[in-house]
Amino acid sequence: MDKWIVDPCRWRRTLPLTKILFIYDLKKTYNDILDHLPYKSSFRFVDNISSLSKDEVEGEYTLKENSFFYEDHFPGHPVTPGVIITEIMAQIGVVVLGIYLILQEQGDKPASFDGKVFPLLTAIDVSFSKMVLPGEKVTVISKKQYFRFNKLKCSVQMLNASKELVAKGIFSGFIKQR
Amino acid sequence: MDRQEILEELKKVLFPYTENKEALAGITEETNLLKDLKVNSANLVDIIIDAESKYNIEIDFDSSEKMFTVGNCIDVIEEKLKS
Numbered sequence: 001m002d003k004w005i006v007d008p009c010r011w012r013r014t015l016p017l018t019k020i021l022f023i024y025d026l027k028k029t030y031n032d033i034l035d036h037l038p039y040k041s042s043f044r045f046v047d048n049i050s051s052l053s054k055d056e057v058e059g060e061y062t063l064k065e066n067s068f069f070y071e072d073h074f075p076g077h078p079v080t081p082g083v084i085i086t087e088i089m090a091q092i093g094v095v096v097l098g099i100y101l102i103l104q105e106q107g108d109k110p111a112s113f114d115g116k117v118f119p120l121l122t123a124i125d126v127s128f129s130k131m132v133l134p135g136e137k138v139t140v141i142s143k144k145q146y147f148r149f150n151k152l153k154c155s156v157q158m159l160n161a162s163k164e165l166v167a168k169g170i171f172s173g174f175i176k177q178r
Numbered sequence: 179m180d181r182q183e184i185l186e187e188l189k190k191v192l193f194p195y196t197e198n199k200e201a202l203a204g205i206t207e208e209t210n211l212l213k214d215l216k217v218n219s220a221n222l223v224d225i226i227i228d229a230e231s232k233y234n235i236e237i238d239f240d241s242s243e244k245m246f247t248v249g250n251c252i253d254v255i256e257e258k259l260k261s
Contacts, residue, residue: 122220149239151223174220 036099037091038117042068045088050139052100058141059092065134080132085158085167086124093142093156095119098175101147116178122151126169130160137161142171150174179259181207184233184252191228195221207249235259 030049037044051058063080070078099117132138138158145153153172160166189202196202197216201209211217217225222245226237229251235258245251 122218146227148227149223149242151220153224172220 033096033100033103036103036117037095038119039091043087045084045091046096049092049096052096054101054104055144056142057092057097057100058139059096060137060139061088061092062137063132063134067134070134078134080134080136082126082128085128085132085138086126086169088138089126089140089142089156089158089167089169090119090121090124090171090173092140093154094121094152094171094173095175097142097144097154098147098150098152098173101144101152102150102175102177118176118178119173120176121171121173123172124169126156126167126171128167130164130166132160132166138166145170150176179256181252181256184255184259185248187232188229188248188251188255191225191232192217195225205248207247207252209248210246211248211251212246229255233259 030052033049033052034046037046039045045061046059047061049057049059065078067084069081069084073079073081095117098119102117138160140156140158142154142156145155147153151172151174153170155168156171157168158166185205185207189205192202192205192211192215193199195215195217197218198214201214201216205215209215211222211225212219222242226242226245229235230237233255235255237254237258241254241258245254
């Protein structure tokens with residue numbers, strides 16, 4: 001047998017490195033998709049995608065204390081507006097997953113994807129169970145119900161840093177390419 | 179399944195997406211999904227998916243593009259049931 005394979009010291013030295021490279025590769029691949037998001041800075045609500053497949057996406061966003069909506073919602077008592085919670089859920093749960101599914105459909109010819117997508121939210125049914133304050137980190141988990149004729153329907157949950165449910169709902173929208 | 183039977187089943191599929199429920203009572207093959215029943219165009223995809231499971235058929239993109247009126251829908255469903 002090859003000495004390289006049976007030498008346990010080799011294994012101990014090489015395994016962690018392969019593992020690190022593997023994790024790095026995955027992260028890189030997931031976050032590449034963020035380059036396709038059409039939002040500008042103050043309205044982009046995705047920091048990181050931690051898992052992504054054709055059926056499911058999980059991503060995080062940390063609310064910035066200096067975000068434009070806290071000054072007026074509410075003066076002296078900043079609370080994240082429900083519409084912003086909804087937008088975070090839609091960007092991670094519907095738009096990121098939708099772009100991924102379109103890229104998957106294109107398969108071997110991703111070059112034809114010019115990166116210009118136009119997401120159109122068509123229906124939401126969401127309930128809120130906890131407040132989100134400035135600086136909080138939230139995690140969005142979205143499970144696909146269907147993706148047909150460019151329409152994506154998902155059941156989406158948002159959790160806070162203590163893994164408590166903040167909001168959940170059903171989201172649908174079209175992902176169009178310009 | 180004849181056209182009348184398909185129509186009766188189709189009414190049940192359309193019901194949850196129909197804004198104008200009264201128009202559903204007087205439905206004919208000429209009834210337009212968007213103009214008469216006031217279906218939200220985004221829900222056409224849901225109608226197609228529900229019809230697929232109702233009739234155990236598969237509706238492709240080209241067929242879906244033809245489904246404007248109740249008659250158009252029955253045409254597509256009838257054709258898919260035969261194949």
